[in-house]
Amino acid sequence: MAKVSINIATGSIQKEDIIVGIDLGTTNSLVAFINPEGKPQVINDTGKGVLVPSIVHFHPDGSVVVGNEAKPYLVSDPSNTIFSVKRLLGRSYHDIENYKDFFSYKVIDDNTESLVKIKVGERFFTPIELSSLILKELKERAEHALKTPVNRAVITVPAYFNDSQRQATRDAGKLAGLDVLRIVNEPTAASLAYGIGLNPEEEKTIAVYDLGGGTFDVSIMRIQNGIFEVLATNGNTFLGGDDFDRAIIDHWIEQNQLNREEVSANKELAQALRLKAEEAKKALSSQNIYNEKVGDIPCALTRSTFDSLILPKVEETIVACQNALKDAGLSAADIQEVVMVGGSTRTPLVKQKVAEFFGKEVHDQINPDEVVALGAGIQADILAGNRKDILLLDVTPLSLGIETMGGLMDVIIPRNSKVPTKAGRQYTTSVDGQVNMKISIYQGERDLVKENRKLAEFDLKGIPAMPAGLPKVNINFLLNADGILTVQALELRSGVKQEVEVKPAYGLTDQEVEQMLFDSITHAKDDVAQRMIIEARTEGEQMVYTAERFLEKNKEYVSTQEISDTIKHIESLKEVLNSGDKDLIHKKIDELNEFTRPFAERLMDQAISQAMKGKAI
Template structure:
């Protein structure tokens, strides 16, 4: 949940904008010279660094043409300028705690990373959030390099008493019938990780299945990011619902996702390898997370409606097959009622946008066809014997 576009440069930019505004007001000048602008950036960084240990620093810059600008800046003034950026940092910390289902009190140590964390306001606000003084024994400019060295040691098998965990930034899954997103690996799952789930077909005699690999937090495939597609072919023709298709997601230490699909009865298998993080910026990841919260209620309703429509299609199709096989054993009135109910339920599924209503009608239909199902099972048992 880090913000990769947030750091010391943002602090420097606030000083730069302050100086540019005052130069324009006091000297009637606009800083356009690349040389002067670069000098201003360097001076702004130097002032920020000095204010980490001093209460006051002076910025001086030669504007050319015998004009000179001098401006004292206090630490309090800098803290007012950078407060919104520090708050953004804390928001990332709060989100990480929520996703980890931890409270600030459960954190053992808070390690500061990057030169901007030497800023007193950053350290003070972090201490307030976590209720403890941040750990500063390690040079914040070297923390990432030291952590990378530790992880390399772990992966090489040198260190076995430590474990650094990475997590998936967004959920991973596949598109299911009707355009829903079936999630296999959820957001914040530890890497490496693996997940399996069973799927089947909804059409009699289906011999191939297209697997559309998705990434995102929304419930509909159209609102998620497609990472790639592949086809599982040459499945032996079978009635709908009989094939057992095992889809496996395996994400390794390097963040590479291996997706495989295997039809267990025939042994047919296909796979694809994907890098889920490729092409996504931190802002895009954050936007996808925020959209999942904003549209959660309507997305869940839409997903449920898709699942119910799929179930209606499956149940009515199987009912028609059962009527063709054993419908003659029913009373004429009962058979007509079931045939009429099949048509009514299908029409309702096509037009209904209320998942609760469709669910109740599907339950009524299931209760109506209990005797038909019993006759079908009895015939199957007789045929088997």
């Protein structure tokens, strides 16, 4: 059994181990490390290129390919090829229902606030599992290139990622066999790559403009004492270089008087045009004319035509920059540095418009595809304690969270968070009329609370009796500089409130902390598998409860046949709840969902028409 040395003062890992920086991107992902000369460097394993496309393909036999090898299947087998999974991380179906047409694979709608799942064949995957496959590919490439095991990483996320999206990213890392030392904001990493924020005396306000393949965001940040504070973010999660490609294709279709529907229907031609458009876009960064053919279709483009085609999209990003500044209460003149991130910022028009808007030269010397990963590598080096000039702030050595249904640990403050810190999350009741909620607080890295250390427990009493899911209970964790944790629960509708104070580090030796961290790494696979079975079972139980209540309340509106068929589906789901097969449970949930949806919708329509009777709209 390998021994892990952990520096308890910083929660960081001792020297022997390489810590990598990972940029887990929507379109491409990559990994960086600090080379023996002390410089950050991206990894290009076996000449496959630095960028690993964030694409996962499932073969019919269940085997998986990731990255470059998976890319061709986007055209030949789209329903079993997953792309842009980062858009789904930590999201519920409600968050993405407006964008479901964007995905060529099946995103499951269970019409609840629970997190989305993706169906491939007869298997159900969470975005966490799919992201972990990309991270695993990066880990393996790094190990192959560096000829050493890679078990620890810093992973970057967009500045606007919320708590559940950050936790989902941590979980994906854990499932890939990585101990995720810290989740770092992408704009913070990009700034570090340019050396901005490394000097603790430095005080600056900066803008980070990030235009990738499919997403755009701009962050306004203040740096003080080595701390990066996000003042405002803005952007569009469906705007990027892909839009530039589409504008070129549309132009060529028009120029050559092609039939748009016929081009779309001809998959090979559509793909060939897309690749040609991408080639033209790249060529026009350094030349003024592009002139090629696809078959006998001429594909010519000048830089000035290209600029006019993409101008509306570029202007959209400038409006987002204006809005971000307005939200931060600043003007363009207040910004001291502008950092460019993302492959699409290579486009000369983009650079020109951004420099004009902020009234200063932009930082674009570092490869914009690599800048975030390189910065993550620098952050990893800081956490490894290799940079003596940088003071590491006090951090929490172990995660803090509460117990949720099925005995699972829901992390509220992840380990390695800077102290003091505060975080919170919203919960609700699972049973109709529930008036008390037991809140149990735990410390540790395992997915099941029984494997963690219990710190305290209290009851939030006097919740107004309402149907399940209606009460909204905010649970807030506040960890002060002295290591005292205050946990507060507040039911929003009634104002009922309860709080407790505990000292998480009390009575723990360094060896015990080290053992807890080590156990979490060695048991990560089993823990996540167990967690997923428990989550599937909990979801199944909720579904049974909801369906039975639905039949009870609406029996006069539903036919006898519908009732007996629904009961069959409910019984069929009940039978598999304890099977330990998460895919089977999800399959039965999905079947019950699909079966009951038509008459649930029918009842909804009836209720609306009843309510509208005699009312002029």
